[in-house]
Amino acid sequence: xxxxxxxxxxxxxxxxxxxxxxxxxxxxxxxxxxxxxxxxxxxxxxxxxxxxxxxxxxxxxxxxxxxxxxxxxxxxxxxxxxxxxxxxxxxxxxxxxxxxxxxxxxxxxxxxxxxxxxxxxxxxxxxxxxxxxxxxxxxxxxxxxxxxxxxxxxxxxxxxxxxxxxxxxxxxxxxxxxxxxxxxxxxxxxxxxxxxxxxxxxxxxxxxxxxxxxxxxxxxxxxxxxxxxxxxxxxxxxxxxxxxxxxxxxxxxxxxxxxxxxxxxxxxxxxxxxxxxxxxxxxxxxxxxxxxxxxxxxxxxxxxxxxxxxxx
Amino acid sequence: xxxxxxxxxxxxxxxxxxxxxxxxxxxxxxxxxxxxxxxxxxxxxxxxxxxxxxxxxxxxxxxxxx
Ligand code: SF4
Ligand SMILES: [Zn+2]
Ligand SMILES: [Zn+2]
Numbered sequence: 371x372x373x374x375x376x377x378x379x380x381x382x383x384x385x386x387x388x389x390x391x392x393x394x395x396x397x398x399x400x401x402x403x404x405x406x407x408x409x410x411x412x413x414x415x416x417x418x419x420x421x422x423x424x425x426x427x428x429x430x431x432x433x434x435x436x437x438x439x440x441x442x443x444x445x446x447x448x449x450x451x452x453x454x455x456x457x458x459x460x461x462x463x464x465x466x467x468x469x470x471x472x473x474x475x476x477x478x479x480x481x482x483x484x485x486x487x488x489x490x491x492x493x494x495x496x497x498x499x500x501x502x503x504x505x506x507x508x509x510x511x512x513x514x515x516x517x518x519x520x521x522x523x524x525x526x527x528x529x530x531x532x533x534x535x536x537x538x539x540x541x542x543x544x545x546x547x548x549x550x551x552x553x554x555x556x557x558x559x560x561x562x563x564x565x566x567x568x569x570x571x572x573x574x575x576x577x578x579x580x581x582x583x584x585x586x587x588x589x590x591x592x593x594x595x596x597x598x599x600x601x602x603x604x605x606x607x608x609x610x611x612x613x614x615x616x617x618x619x620x621x622x623x624x625x626x627x628x629x630x631x632x633x634x635x636x637x638x639x640x641x642x643x644x645x646x647x648x649x650x651x652x653x654x655x656x657x658x659x660x661x662x663x664x665x666x667x668x669x670x671x672x673x674x675x676x677x678x679x680x681x682x
Numbered sequence: 683x684x685x686x687x688x689x690x691x692x693x694x695x696x697x698x699x700x701x702x703x704x705x706x707x708x709x710x711x712x713x714x715x716x717x718x719x720x721x722x723x724x725x726x727x728x729x730x731x732x733x734x735x736x737x738x739x740x741x742x743x744x745x746x747x748x
Contacts, residue, residue, distance in 0.1 A: 381724040577742040595745025
């Protein structure tokens with residue numbers, strides 16, 4: 371197998387692109403896909419201050435590495451979720467990555483700062499762990515971005531993640547979620563813009579990016595993820611992809627270009643209903659947001675969102 | 683060859699040399715869901731693995747929903 375660019379020996383075959391690459395040209399391919407996504411969806415510029423949510427896994431470390439490589443100003447944020455050894459080890463990967471590259475990493479510990487962890491918080495709030503976890507993470511992303519004056523919050527969601535979420539939203543016709551499913555969520559009431567620069571790259575490509583560029587990442591899965599519906603949707607899509615390479619990409623990207631406009635009204639309605647949480651100041655359709663209710667049920671302390679002084 | 687797999691962590695041994703494609707077939711692993719790593723480098727599906735190679739099959743599907 372030969373590299374599509376230099377005809378040297380290839381290290382990876384990408385069926386959906388019908389292309390093989392050597393290590394060097396594969397890394398360049400990934401960088402160019404990220405640049406393309408940033409441009410295509412007008413995500414951010416080199417002047418913006420970016421905060422990358424890092425979990426210690428392949429996607430978030432890879433997106434951080436690529437953004438730095440492309441010359442963006444990007445700091446990291448790691449959240450200790452209190453999920454036993456999994457959290458301790460993944461936190462170490464994030465810290466080692468930042469230290470080795472002399473990058474700035476913010477660390478927030480859920481137990482220390484809010485008084486609960488994901489396993490107990492989800493039980494207390496009677497929510498599945500991933501729901502309690504996602505809610506906590508989103509709140510802390512906003513909080514750290516506001517406190518430190520970041521313009522944009524970057525997450526490592528890749529094409530497989532987005533296609534699986536889309537599949538789930540379509541199976542249940544969640545029109546309000548479909549309206550919000552986009553690689554860019556605009557800033558609103560001072561909350562940072564949220565962007566997903568990896569939407570043109572799939573999971574295997576991100577893992578390969580890490581192997582080829584020498585990034586050590588957390589290989590173990592979060593113990594809370596076993597058997598969740600997200601994984602089942604991924605399996606189902608991968609079955610289709612095996613026989614028809616490129617299906618996932620078409621499913622997600624054609625949704626964005628052709629399907630999403632049909633759901634725009636549902637999104638407008640949901641946005642119009644949003645007010646401000648009486649406890650933390652975050653966006654919510656209720657008096658108190660779901661995150662603050664979770665913190666209260668888990669016996670923890672909510673933290674108010676505060677804004678950094680405006681930059682000159 | 684010695685093949686290391688994860689989730690659950692296990693080791694499988696084969697006596698003969700074979701291609702990556704054949705190895706994945708034998709193990710019934712979809713090549714779109716894994717990377718094959720030999721001596722710290724990625725190996726594509728058509729490359730030949732020596733009878734004494736030590737190979738890692740790394741799953742790439744993660745489960746986080748948020
Ligand atoms: S799998 Fe679920 S609980 Fe675990 S880190 Fe991801 S979202 Fe949180
Ligand atoms: Zn090349
Ligand atoms: Zn709140």
